[in-house]
Amino acid sequence: MKCLHSAFIIAVLCLAVFQFSENTADPDLWSHVFFGKQFVQTGKPTTIDYYSWTAYGQPSFDHEYLGEAVFGLAYMCLGSPGLLLLKVIIGLLTFGIALLMNGCTVAQISKPAVSPISKSASRTTPYGRQVWKPAIQQTWKPALHFLHGDSGTMLVAWAFGALAVVEISFGFAARPQIFTALFLTIELWLLRRIHSGNWRWALMLPPMFALWFNLHGGALAGLVLLFAAAATTSVQIVLFGNPVRFAIYVPPALRAVTAQRAIPASPRTVLVLWTSAIISAATVVINPHGIELARWLVVSVLRHPPEIEEWSPTTLGWDHAAFFFCAGLAAAAFILSRRERQLWEAAVLAVLFIVAFRAVRNTPLFCIAALALVPPHLADALQRFRTSWQRFEDILRLSAVRRVITVILAVASAGIIAATFTLHKKHFWTMEVPRAQYPDAAIQFIQQHDLHGNLLVYFDWGEMCIWNLPRSPVSIDGRLDSVYSPAVIDAHWKLYNGEPFDTNALNLARADFALLPSDLAGAKALVQDEKWRAVYFDQRAVVLVKNPAQFPKLARLALPVQGPASATEGRDVFPN
Secondary structure, three states: HHHHHHHHHHHHHHHHHHHOOOEOOOOHHHHHHHHHHHHHHHOOOOOEOOOOOOOOOOOEEEOHHHHHHHHHHHHHHHHHHHHHHHHHHHHHHHHHHHHHHHHHHHHOOOOOOHHHHHHHHOOOOOOOOOOHHHHHHHHHHHHHHHHHOOHHHHHHHHHHHHHHHHHHHHHHOOOOOOHHHHHHHHHHHHHHHOOOOHHHHHHHHHHHHHHHHHHOOOHHHHHHHHHHHHHHHHHHHHHOOOOOOOOOOOOHHHHHOOOOEEOOOOHHHHHHHHHHHHHHHHHHHHHOOOOHHHHHHHHHHOOOOOOOOOHHOOOOHHHHHHHHHHHHHHHHHHOOOOOEOOOOHHOOOHHHHHHHHHHHHHHHHHHHHHHHHHHHHHHHHHHHHHHHHHHHHHOOHHHHHHHHHHHHHHHHHHHHHHHHHHHOOOOOOOOOOEOOOOOOOHHHHHOOOOOOOOEEEHHHHHHHHHHHHHOOOOOOOHHHHHHHOOHHHHHHHHOOOOOOOOOOOOHHHHEEEEEEEEOOHHHHHHHHOOEEEEEEEEEOEEEEOOHHHOOOOHOOOEEEEEEOOOHOOOOEEOOO
């Protein structure tokens, strides 16, 4: 049976490696590396924009400068492979911590039972007497037992992990938001330690948030969860007393199969949580922007630009089926489980489900929390209906069946690893730029024929152009409201759609040439209505100019130049 369990675990780990090793460059990766290198070299974040012509000289609000610095440093040390290695390591670390939390439940990491004499003495023990080493040992010993054991919780956790990692990896493009995923997992681990009575771990929360706020704005979500945990734990004390017994409403038909219980909440735990939350909130000012960071984060979150796909609501469908399956299993597990549970865990999952449903970019965060908190309850809920699949268990006990399944899992693991190196990849060891997604050939044409000046550019390609076309300030890029005004942003969306736009915000008279998708309505409108001329086109992009005579190297060409069929085929090594 151990061979079968090991084969199953290896298969899940192979799946995790496959998911996190996706090496397609995100549209923002160019700027993250570009400005990250600047910070490493100068020690100062960018505060004034010099890379666009629509916001030149205006304040630039680099809210994730430290996260970009990590990317810049990885690139400076190891090149493009360093970026891939960074995101894979952080992805596996996030997945591993969340998974191993199921081997370190509150019951396992709480203080062991003692004799009445020892118990009496422990009441007089000063706060904080427990040392770090025993606390750490209480964490990794259950975790190792969980990793190597054959408990039902282990099998359910690994199976749940195989489902969750599909959605978690969706949020692991090479961007600073991967630090939010990691720090969220650490926050959940700390909250579990604190609720088990190990209050000294709360001392880690304020410095963690101080670092988190400088790495990525997702720290705001983590802070909301911290206050939610403090509030719900307070509810246990105020409404139900201590120790607390509470019951979530369950329909009468299900009451026979439920036994709702909650772990006692300590007043000291509440005090520690609120103190940590308030101090952690105050750390938002520890950054180059001061209190302005808090205002910008709140405004940015509330704005939710509908034009950006990742800010759109999560719709029911196969694209994010893993998220909905995780949410359904989490709800069923908390309703049907007989295990002790804490209100803060339910609150965390509820808050993250709401924000994930509101914006698709947050679905990985919910699945991380679900992986960390749900499997013990799911295992217990499944145990209650064990008789329903008793025959299936009997079949699995047959040695021949176990051997066959072990071989199948081994073959699947080998196939997953092979896919990790080959599927949709040309250079598996590094970040890649797919030509079907980015205008590689068009940019090469621009470089070869010395086109330069103010560039009207498609939003997703702006940062790639900042990197590759330093003599051509862009009209917009993925930095969005950290640089550009709402009027400039809105004018671009309308231009892309071929609609009338505010010419005061986006004055095309100042633009010298354009790089836009070849099938974009706005590109066709520029040719038909504004009399711009196409000088290059392929299946992905078109290069337009207002006056070809402005660029001498175009004079000897028969315009427009059509790019080869290979212009949109293959994948180049980042940054191209």
